Amino acid sequence: MADPRQYYTLFVIVVSLILGCEEPFTPKGEFREEPVVYVILSNLSDTHYARIYRTYNPPAFDPFEQKTDNPIVGALVTLSEPTIGQAVFRDTVIARADSSRYTTPIEAYVCSPLQLRRGKRYTLQVQPPGGPTLTEDALVPELGYISIYKNQPAVTGQSVIEPSIGIRVTVPTTTRGYLVRFHVTFEALQNAVWVPHEIEIPYFVNNPGLPEERYEYYGVTRSIETEGTFGTVVTHVADFDILSYGLVISRLYKQYGGTGSVRFKQAVFTLTQVEKQLYNYYNISRGFRDPNSIRVDEPDYTNITGGGGVFGAFSVDSIVVNLPATI
16 A cells, blocks of 8 residues: 555645746747748649748737738749759739738749649749748659540449449559549520530539538549559549439539520540649648547648748649530
């Protein structure tokens, strides 16, 4: 049996430590000012942007209480690749879509025209005024391949497989993640004018017609480590339910006043490839996704040497089916 005097001694020590602590508790850690760089390259455009900021110390504990932006202006920003040389960004100002927090325009840098070369590695260098040079590399994904086919209805054991539009893709081994999307372009007759529209098709409509109805879309998926003659062969990566597709189309007819008020143009299937650094940033920025535990922190991701932020790249390839067509 333990001596009660041991517990008394421990109690005295703990109370002494508490009473002797004169430093007030604060949930804020030590603040360190550093530059933050955001540059995402893509083959979708020959215009590329860079945003460069300095970290800030909010007046209280809520970072959204900071009402002034903190951009770094006057920096030298370059993008280089051995076969094309070096491209220099220039200063620009971008109108802000949401001015509820920051009321001033966005201070940024732009590089245009610059058509990226697929499968090439680009080096970003940022020289802030009076500060050290920030550097990082990013690999633009190579050309990816996408094909579509129709899965016929079938019965397997006790299960019925519904008809669907199947997608098969092939991506390079350097691609870390991919995303498959299905859009339909159409024109709707509105006030005697044919107005162009586009809608994304879900792969499945969950609980159609019920209050808990939900459209399901694919997210970014990590590439499977199965190598082929070209790269990572990912087969049967996506199925778009034919019945759900028909439901969305019928609702479009109803929304715009019948079959005579809608003209379908194209079905567009896109494959987005994400390189390693952007994929890592995407996963961390989406939050901790373990359903069995709780995290109160928000981890940061950076691949910028000498600062914070992210420099990454993605590419988009597509296959188009003219409508009306049986898909």
